[in-house]
Amino acid sequence: MNAEIDISNVKLETERLILRPWRITDLDDFFEYASINGVGEKAGWEHHKNKNESLEILKMFIAEKKVFAIVLKKNQKAIGSIGIEECRHDLNKNLEKLLGRELGYVLNKDYWNKGIMTEAVSKVIDYCFKTLKLNFLIASYFNYNIESKRVLEKTGFKFYKDIIVKTRYNTEEKSTLMFLKNKN
Ligand SMILES: CC(C)(COP(=O)(O)OP(=O)(O)OC[C@H]1O[C@@H](n2cnc3c(N)ncnc32)[C@H](O)[C@@H]1OP(=O)(O)O)[C@@H](O)C(=O)NCCC(=O)NCCS
Numbered sequence: 001m002n003a004e005i006d007i008s009n010v011k012l013e014t015e016r017l018i019l020r021p022w023r024i025t026d027l028d029d030f031f032e033y034a035s036i037n038g039v040g041e042k043a044g045w046e047h048h049k050n051k052n053e054s055l056e057i058l059k060m061f062i063a064e065k066k067v068f069a070i071v072l073k074k075n076q077k078a079i080g081s082i083g084i085e086e087c088r089h090d091l092n093k094n095l096e097k098l099l100g101r102e103l104g105y106v107l108n109k110d111y112w113n114k115g116i117m118t119e120a121v122s123k124v125i126d127y128c129f130k131t132l133k134l135n136f137l138i139a140s141y142f143n144y145n146i147e148s149k150r151v152l153e154k155t156g157f158k159f160y161k162d163i164i165v166k167t168r169y170n171t172e173e174k175s176t177l178m179f180l181k182n183k184n
Helices: 025-036 051-064 116-131 146-154
Strands: 017-023 068-071 077-086 100-107 135-141 158-168 173-182
Touching: 017 116, 025 051, 025 077, 025 100, 051 068, 068 100, 068 116, 100 116, 116 135, 116 146, 135 146, 135 158
Parallel strands: 100 135
Antiparallel strands: 017 068, 068 077, 077 100, 135 173, 158 173
């Protein structure tokens, strides 16, 4: 079900953004948003307590080759991430033969509500469907996270099912799994 992904030589461009692989030199930008309480928590992970923690995750992003840095063209700052992750949810049997992945994303709080993640997610959908030829994408949001719900609605995802997500900080969050089919 999970397609092979390698974004290590991929660079995508939108009006305001460059989506490219993470680099070690992005550490300060990464730590800037990952260390703010209440940002990563909405995506299921605890904010980073020191730069070394960010460095370890950054090295993992680079090694795993499936997470884009979202870079603002106007100042070349890395302001968020968007990952083409493995599907970790039970899906209908008829999807098992098809290729799919799960999108996950986080944005620096200073840049919220400017349509930036919608712009980034739209481009990654395009890449997944037109270049990688995936059959479908899924994504989930905690039900209290209206902003993430809106991003998924605006990019065409539809309700798939209700789920419970266990976070890395050991809570269980009522969540919604959303689904997008490749109609190309
Ligand atoms: C979710 C997140 C990526 C959204 O990024 P963004 O660039 O601000 O998203 P956009 O600007 O493209 O869209 C946000 C939408 O939420 C809406 N919104 C924001 N706060 C809202 C609120 N309190 N109530 C209702 N709608 C709200 C905005 O109005 C906008 O919708 P609109 O275009 O219909 O007006 C960002 O909030 C974030 O990084 N959150 C923390 C991490 C996270 O939640 N990741 C997702 C895990 S599933």
